[in-house]
Amino acid sequence: MSTPLTLPKRSGPLPETQGQLPHSQLTQHGPDEIIDALHAWCFALPNVNKEDSGISVPGSRALVLHDGVSGNQAAFMIGREFAHIHPKPDNGSMHLVLPVEDVAEVKRTGWGEDHYLVTQGQWPIGLVMIYSPRDEDELDTAKKIVARSYEFATGQGVAV
Numbered sequence: 001m002s003t004p005l006t007l008p009k010r011s012g013p014l015p016e017t018q019g020q021l022p023h024s025q026l027t028q029h030g031p032d033e034i035i036d037a038l039h040a041w042c043f044a045l046p047n048v049n050k051e052d053s054g055i056s057v058p059g060s061r062a063l064v065l066h067d068g069v070s071g072n073q074a075a076f077m078i079g080r081e082f083a084h085i086h087p088k089p090d091n092g093s094m095h096l097v098l099p100v101e102d103v104a105e106v107k108r109t110g111w112g113e114d115h116y117l118v119t120q121g122q123w124p125i126g127l128v129m130i131y132s133p134r135d136e137d138e139l140d141t142a143k144k145i146v147a148r149s150y151e152f153a154t155g156q157g158v159a160v
Contacts, residue, residue: 004101004102004105005098005101005102005105005106005144005145005148006105007105007106007109007111007141007144007145008109008141009109009110010109010110010111010131010138010141012028014110014113014131015027015028015029015131015132016028017113017129018116019116019119020116021116021117022056022057023095023115023116023117023129024057024086024090024093025086025090025093025129025131025132026090028131028132028134029089029090029091029092029093029132029134030091030092030132030133030134030135030138030139031134032091034092034133034134034135034136034138034139035085035091035092035132035133037139038085038092038133038139038142038143039061039085041143041146042063042083042085042146043061043063045063045146045150045158046156046158047065047066047069047154048063048064048065048066048150049063049064049065049066050062050063050064051064051081053081053084054077054078054079054081055077055078055081055084056084056086056095057086057087057090058087059086059087059088060084060085060086060087061084061085061087062081062083062084063081063082063083063084063085063096063146063150064079064080064081064082065080065082065153065154066080067080069154070154070155071153071154072152072153072154072155074097074126074152075097075149075152075153076097076153077095077097077127082096082097082149082150082152082153083095083096083097083146083149083150084096090132091132092132092133093129093130093131093132094129094130094142094146095115095127095128095129095130096127096128096130096145096146096149097126097127097128097149097152097153098126098128098145098148098149098152099126099148099152100125100126102148103125103126103128106128106130106145107128110131111130111131111141111142111145112128112129112130112131112145113128113129114127114128114129115127115128115129130142130145130146140160143160144160147159147160
């Protein structure tokens with residue numbers, strides 16, 4: 001990643017999360033129209049399939065890189081899945097993989113936290129949960145974070 005990930009500070013207190021499996025966000029979920037917009041943007045990314053997650057709770061929609069596209073194995077959770085969006089009641093939070101150097105920025109600015117398995121030493125640093133966007137501005141920030149995960153997986157940047 002050529003430029004540092006620079007994020008605005010997320011407003012308000014951090015949402016409550018479940019510190020066990022399934023790792024989920026318990027409070028402060030965005031409204032359906034914002035989450036629908038997140039889905040639409042994510043699944044319009046080039047060379048990304050929308051599939052059932054191979055690693056998350058039932059109903060999670062995974063961003064899976066097409067088979068014929070070269071990818072970075074370090075960016076995948078399982079198979080070619082580099083991110084997934086959680087269903088209700090955990091509406092719109094995501095797990096995704098980021099370059100290690102971006103994780104501190106996501107946590108410092110309040111947009112996410114290490115996955116539970118990372119905190120337990122069972123997964124490498126880089127797997128994070130991004131909190132559900134609550135409005136249009138937060139949606140733009142979520143897209144910026146997903147774009148970085150996509151770039152990590154594909155080596156290709158994408159406009160936000």
